[in-house]
Amino acid sequence: MRKINIKDLELNIDITQILNLYASKSPIIIDVDGKIYNNLDDVKKKAVIYKNLEAKQMPSILDAKAIANQLFADYKPMITGTNCKIKPVSNWQNIIDMNKENMLYFDHQSDGVEMFEDKELENYGWNASALEINYRQISEFIEESCEGVLLCYDNEIQFSGFVIVENIEDVRLKVKEFICKKAQENIKDELIDLEDADVIEALELFGIEA
Structure with a gap:
């Protein structure tokens, strides 16, 4: 079994893929390896660190960076170009709740x-x-x-x-x-x-x- 200490975990997320899901009002789900999904059935056996099933739509005047900063506000996002580095540890208590349905x-x-x-x-x-x-x-x-x-x-x-x-x-x-x-x-x-x-x-x- 893999043991992952969230204290040391940093993930690089492709903003382009996130914004496409956001624009189409699709669920946004990210697992512990940084893989992005839009269907809960795909993550039943995976540890999830981000789950946004109904992304709140923001003013259209906001640019991509501003939207990404809002979406990952609880993850201390650092954005460079189309890459967003996040630290899941800052949202640990909510991450526990995200996984309650699937944890043993x-x-x-x-x-x-x-x-x-x-x-x-x-x-x-x-x-x-x-x-x-x-x-x-x-x-x-x-x-x-x-x-x-x-x-x-x-x-x-x-x-x-x-x-x-x-x-x-x-x-x-x-x-x-x-x-x-x-x-x-x-x-x-x-x-x-x-x-x-x-x-x-x-x-x-x-x-x-x-």
Whole structure:
């Protein structure tokens, strides 16, 4: 999985393409690699740093540079010719909101990972807790073993971020295998009360024989 620290991210955007979308009143969407889209369906598996679905039309007397400055006002734009350099970090909180529909989970230094947005994975995570496997362990496994992107803000003091995965079916399969393997280790290390009702239910869910 790619880890991208938005703190250090700068993108060069082609103003010409942006202005064409703006003039045609099309949605303007930019992903973390600086690629430009006009359809939300194209970015379901991508981390988005700019989303303007209904660009407010500005006075026609404004030139291209003025329009670009308005469109990217929250991104500290620096315009040279037809190139606009933006810094997404300045709009980090809004970027989190832009990606809520597509993220698998949100991670924060104080709360950690509290839940998975995918129902099947959330069911795995909830039941894995009875087997002494927590959300942090599962999320770290996902970041190490699955395809996707972790977009975060990390300055070594503060951390927050979210994950968007490429293939949720692959993630479900790998996470279940990870939980089964880790649970067997925890059973061997006598960390689990095999008489506990929640443990018995979790073992049945994952097909683990104790």
